[in-house]
Amino acid sequence: MAALLRIEGLSIRFGGLQALEDFSLAAPAGSITALIGPNGAGKTTAINCVSGVIAPDSGAVDFDGEAVLGLPGHKLARLGLTRTFQNLQVFGLMNVRENVMVGLHADSHGGFSAAMLRLPFLRRQEAAIRERADEMLALFGLEELAGQPAGELAYGDQKRLELARALAARPKMMLLDEPVAGLNPAETEQLGELIVKIKDQGIGVVLVEHDMALVMRISDQVAVLSGGKLIAQGPPDRIQQNPEVIRTYLGGGEEFGLLA
């Protein structure tokens, strides 16, 4: 399958730390590409480089046939690349529905003057935005909470809300940074199913995650980062057998039990 997102030779250095070294990855549409590795391996750094939050020292990123490195976040969203955040970034003072409506910014038009004059096309668009937002809320089981300030939601609900916001504008690809971190097993299961549903719509998913059981269950492809370097890549069953991956996790003394 042709890659929707192609990362080539990404390198970045934070002071004395080589956070990423010549990192390359190709992620296709309609498929879940997991990015795993011990803490500090450079997973979030990679996502941040791709999504325009930080600028790498060198490398290239192609999305949907376009060079996108250095583009600001809102342009990427317009091109169909959205993301969620490891540390929650919901708009706490806005209500749940409004949060999802913000997510539809990438899929709507009209600037300051049109908004101030409340032009007819904006009114029609606003109705469509609301309808789409409610559709998302229903999909993520948040419809009952629509009018609540997002900041007052339970942690698990906020996690789902972020996902709903990132999906609202019908992206081609979503970068999910630890979507199930801090969730209980039932919630993790549920969110995993939602991620598979997203993939089934033909959307590409890049999943950064520590929950190995989930990663191995839903991913089509797994890439393993360690110390900023890609050390292995392949289907989940092969990655679980990969001696270098096992050594990395054993050496780190974490999560080996989940791998087995």
Added chain:
Amino acid sequence: MTSSGKRFYAGLLALAVLLALLPLAVSNPYYLNVFNVVALNVMVVTGLNLLIGYAGHISLGHAAFFGLGAYISGILTGSYGWEPWLTLIFAAAVVALVATIIGVPTLRLKGNYLVMATLGFNLIVSVLMVQLDDITGGPSGYSGIPPLSLFGHAIATDQSFYWLAWGLVLVGLGLARNLVHSRVGRGLKALHESPLAAAASGVPIEAYKVKVFVVSAVYASVAGSLYAHYYGIITPATFDIFKSVELVTMCIIGGMGSLWGGLFGAALITPLPQLLAVVEEYKDIIFGGILLVLLIFLPQGVVGWLEGKRMRPGGRAF
């Protein structure tokens, strides 16, 4: 229309009725003058509130935009015979350009650099108003500004200006409300809370910050032009940094992020110096003190606080 939309327009209608009845009860031109100054302040504060309350950036230079509007309108109509209404629009365009030039470099930076930049800008404008005395009339001010006219009638009395100013305030409130309740307004609130997530959702955060700053400066400029034609004379002291602090105080006392709050704040603060002589003398200290106390004890402002008591936060939109 949403229920909050109905509530807003009902409120606007109630305000319009109240404003229409007021001159019947108050015929003393002195009081009408106070109401007129309130109207101009409400106009500036409405714009400022879009910047402070929604986008989360503070400007200490809005008195300068107010002053630029006044001086550009005053001088071009007074010395060069320009048409007042066209000049008002021209002044607003010049102010928009100036705000863009200030906003583009400072709003790009993380942190509130806009405060420092606008403060410096206000100081510069104040100095220029005094020093360019060939053009501006210097410290004693610029006089001989003609009144505005509408359909062949000069807006020369307190009463006629009252109708004009408050009419424009209602229009300004309506436009601001539309903006707040649009995708752009949502984007502004979003970038205030989390610039990162707003950008990832497709909000062009840099552009929005600059544009809302420009819009708020234009509100101030229009109010300034009206001020110049109303009084016929303008002096630099009216537009100094203390006026900027006063405007921010009005904005915060009513409630950041609430357009009614801006109206309330302006209505409360404007008459204070006139009502209490002691306030006149120490007003800068008093406004500073009010600002300090509010930010510590009532950061959501009076209207925000009342709304919070009435219903769950976030349950209402405006």
